[in-house]
Amino acid sequence: MLLYNSPVSGNCYKVRLLLAHLGIPVERRTLDVVDRSNRPELLGDLNPALRVPTIVLDDGRPLAESSAILWYFGEGTRFVPEDRYRRAQVLQWMFFEQYEVEPNIAVVRFWFHELGGVPAGQQSVYESKVAAGYRTLDAMEKYLASGRQWFVGDGMTLADIALYGYTHVAGEGGFELDRYPALQEWHERVSSAPGHVPITA
């Protein structure tokens, strides 16, 4: 099994984290996240969006979108609830993550972490992403602060893995996580679970 990967991508990390928890080995092929000129050649037949993560299963079939890959490997394990409503809640948080967390927190982090700052001409975009990123963290904090240990049900699910991916490194984009005690406790809870691996692994 082959994972088209980036070491800095939170989306790729989610896949690596779940596979580590499940004890499933995967070969990695690193793609550049700044120079994307070879993407059509490498991913053109595998992923219409030409993004990482893209995975090629042992039988050669490709799968893309981090959350869809998580679902493929998570179904039938403790990371996807058996109850239909809870399964839908897990997906609700995974879609929330891709719509609210990724375009704001992940992009700002990418700019600081990989490009050294806000790209020319993007200052107003940056400001709106920071505002939206904080609204997103506010919503997560409020949800957790009502006494929840995990985002869905009584144990770690794909929702936690998906939401952890970028929020635990939001500080690398300048977001002040000290404002969010419940979120930080939840980050601790995820990272101290048996089988956890860090984003740098």
Next chain:
Amino acid sequence: MLLYNSPVSGNCYKVRLLLAHLGIPVERRTLDVVDRSNRPELLGDLNPALRVPTIVLDDGRPLAESSAILWYFGEGTRFVPEDRYRRAQVLQWMFFEQYEVEPNIAVVRFWFHELGGVPAGQQSVYESKVAAGYRTLDAMEKYLASGRQWFVGDGMTLADIALYGYTHVAGEGGFELDRYPALQEWHERVSSAPGHVPITA
């Protein structure tokens, strides 16, 4: 069952379309998509993202994110494949839709359709969204033009319902759908399926 709805939202339309196909009645409560000041009061306890669609099930439990709502009602029907890999492919396209289609095509359509044009100061954002929207339509056209009738497998799935929601009204955002013959044929295929309802219904 109560759907917090907007008549113009493609995300809400997806839910209405699936429920129509499944013959499930739902009460609607229309929320304003321009003046969102009452959202915390109405949706604060139901949806951390304060967006429509949000649905309240008969037993009072809430569910949000259009694609998660689709999954809740679609599981166990012909709209979600029994095969694990195909299920993951359906989710792949649903995440593609929320990440690539919605933030670009839906937002540009919203600006023209609801606000009468590009908001002040957003011209460069507009241009990047138009470019990303066309890249997204290009990717869908290429995928369909290889001879596929539907996005996953041999029949309509949640992937088609999700992707149809905003792409069939992309013209309202100024996108030229005439460039995309395979996409237009697929739009026809979706809209001529028994049980179909238009976005205006």
